[in-house]
Amino acid sequence: MSSQLYSLMVKIQTQxxxxxxxxxxxxxKTQMPTIYQYYQNYTPTKVQLGLDSHGxxxxxxxxxxxxxxxxxAS
Numbered sequence: 783m784s785s786q787l788y789s790l791m792v793k794i795q796t797q798x799x800x801x802x803x804x805x806x807x808x809x810x811k812t813q814m815p816t817i818y819q820y821y822q823n824y825t826p827t828k829v830q831l832g833l834d835s836h837g838x839x840x841x842x843x844x845x846x847x848x849x850x851x852x853x854x855a856s
Contacts, residue, residue: 792833799831799839 810818834840834847841848849856 788837791837795833795837795839 807818807821810821828843829848830842832840832842832847834849836852838849838852838854840853
């Protein structure tokens with residue numbers, strides 16, 4: 783896979799994840815305002831989401847991917 787294609791995939795996946803997050807936050811704001819308030823300014827410190835070299839959304843902990851294979855298959 784070319785680096786341009788990979789970069790485009792990362793950009794698209796990142797935008798999809800952001801859109802999903804915003805949609806979920808909008809539901810929480812109306813349905814569960816206390817949880818919404820908690821996550822409104824939340825910044826993860828130990829685990830983050832990222833895209834691995836296969837284009838899978840994966841957890842990153844201590845600078846390394848948590849799942850070595852497809853996380854959805856685990």
